[in-house]
Amino acid sequence: MADKFVYAHNEVVKRHGSNFCAAPFTSLHQLGGGVVTTCCKTRVPIGNSNTHTYEEIMNSDAVKRVRQQFLANEKPAQCNGCWVYEDQNKQPANNRVFENYTARDVIDLAIEDTASDGTLIKQHPAWLDLLWTNKCNFACVGCSPELSTTIATKQKETFSIINGESIEKYHPGMDGEWTTDNSTKIEYILKYKDSINKIHLNGGEPFMQEDVFELLDLLIENDLHKTIHLWSHTNGSISKYKGVDIVKKYLERFAEYDNCKITISHDGHGARGEYTRWGYKESKWLDTYQRLTESSVDIGVQTCYSLLNALTIEDLGEWYYTTLPKPVYGSLTIWSDHKAFDARLLQLDNDLYDCAIAQLESVQQHLRCTENWHVNLPGHINYMKNKLSDAKLERTARNFVLGTESLDRTRNTKFNETFPELAEFRRKLKRKYNV
Numbered sequence: 001m002a003d004k005f006v007y008a009h010n011e012v013v014k015r016h017g018s019n020f021c022a023a024p025f026t027s028l029h030q031l032g033g034g035v036v037t038t039c040c041k042t043r044v045p046i047g048n049s050n051t052h053t054y055e056e057i058m059n060s061d062a063v064k065r066v067r068q069q070f071l072a073n074e075k076p077a078q079c080n081g082c083w084v085y086e087d088q089n090k091q092p093a094n095n096r097v098f099e100n101y102t103a104r105d106v107i108d109l110a111i112e113d114t115a116s117d118g119t120l121i122k123q124h125p126a127w128l129d130l131l132w133t134n135k136c137n138f139a140c141v142g143c144s145p146e147l148s149t150t151i152a153t154k155q156k157e158t159f160s161i162i163n164g165e166s167i168e169k170y171h172p173g174m175d176g177e178w179t180t181d182n183s184t185k186i187e188y189i190l191k192y193k194d195s196i197n198k199i200h201l202n203g204g205e206p207f208m209q210e211d212v213f214e215l216l217d218l219l220i221e222n223d224l225h226k227t228i229h230l231w232s233h234t235n236g237s238i239s240k241y242k243g244v245d246i247v248k249k250y251l252e253r254f255a256e257y258d259n260c261k262i263t264i265s266h267d268g269h270g271a272r273g274e275y276t277r278w279g280y281k282e283s284k285w286l287d288t289y290q291r292l293t294e295s296s297v298d299i300g301v302q303t304c305y306s307l308l309n310a311l312t313i314e315d316l317g318e319w320y321y322t323t324l325p326k327p328v329y330g331s332l333t334i335w336s337d338h339k340a341f342d343a344r345l346l347q348l349d350n351d352l353y354d355c356a357i358a359q360l361e362s363v364q365q366h367l368r369c370t371e372n373w374h375v376n377l378p379g380h381i382n383y384m385k386n387k388l389s390d391a392k393l394e395r396t397a398r399n400f401v402l403g404t405e406s407l408d409r410t411r412n413t414k415f416n417e418t419f420p421e422l423a424e425f426r427r428k429l430k431r432k433y434n435v
Helices: 002-014 061-071 077-089 094-102 109-112 148-161 183-191 210-221 246-255 270-276 282-294 313-323 343-348 349-368 371-384 389-412 420-432
Strands: 027-030 034-037 126-128 196-199 230-236 259-265 298-305 332-334
Touching: 002 094, 061 246, 077 094, 077 230, 077 371, 094 420, 183 210, 210 246, 230 246, 246 259, 246 371, 246 389, 259 282, 270 282, 282 298, 313 349, 332 371, 343 349, 343 371, 343 389, 343 420, 349 420, 389 420
Parallel strands: 027 126, 126 196, 196 230, 230 259, 259 298, 298 332
Antiparallel strands: 027 034
16 A cells, blocks of 8 residues: 555554554444444444444444454454455555554544443544445446345346355345435434545445435535545446536535545456456446546546456556556455455466466566556565465365356356466366366
């Protein structure tokens, strides 16, 4: 991550302990079905917004225990995703760095207002990660019915195969669009408007969702676009809502006060991009990117590193460098522990594995890619060198083979033609594990 994030994180942990994370003190993450967690890295719930308000959830017994552990400089078990990453990569997890950076102005006050049992006597929320619904026109291979109505209604069985689960146990009951009552959430935002400095619109595809625009209208009506930073992810396919130009009516209002960042997801160009993010049309994506670069909006590209681009990541970086307006600010994150497309599956083929490492090292050396990729590359190399167990490799291999076969059947795609560098590898895995 950028130096300013790391510096703020280091200052926070210097005062509050090497393992400290501000998340349970100053943020919350909304998931599907009303589930609320401390951040996007954990699936352990601290409450449900269908039955309790955010204010009540922030003082649930579950989150109070986590606060006590952090104040004692312990490592809460529910944060294991970060601890595993940090152990493997020998650097702070991006999530923990980001949480401490976002809370840097209020965390000392929040701790002062925390009782010995972990109760927040007064709340100081700084960062809200909001998910209003799963409405989305894409079906990305790293996603789920919780975040995509396209998967929930049309491809749920295939995605259960990708994830190695029976259709009965794979997100039961989530077979269409889910919605929640967001009125109390909006009340919470208004009540703590002076403390909140950043709101993230998660997806689904936020710019297809009616409740998102109701929130944006409310923020603008209350002049909060001047003080609250809006960050949204998007798949790059939506530029208008009900005939209204989203950039002009909404995003540039926040951007006028340097309060808007849009991150466009992108994991491959051409047919590779279409396979990985089903629904992706390159001309439309490029048009959306161009329109945003011509506005005052801060724009970035998020690329998920996976088996599907591990052997061509240098080419993708070069495509960004030569195709997109410069400078391109982008992040390269890892689909860690993906049940079918974990890049570490290449450990089963020495030549391909060496090629993947060489690709990362080459990008790191030449830096002909997007700005900021090189910051994370050492950690990604360490991640790839972390050996998976034989059992985990076999499970991932089976999910990969069966999942891509199901994708080809249901989407009429041709995996071997789209990813020729992985075609023989897939055939070997099919024989090796008798899939």
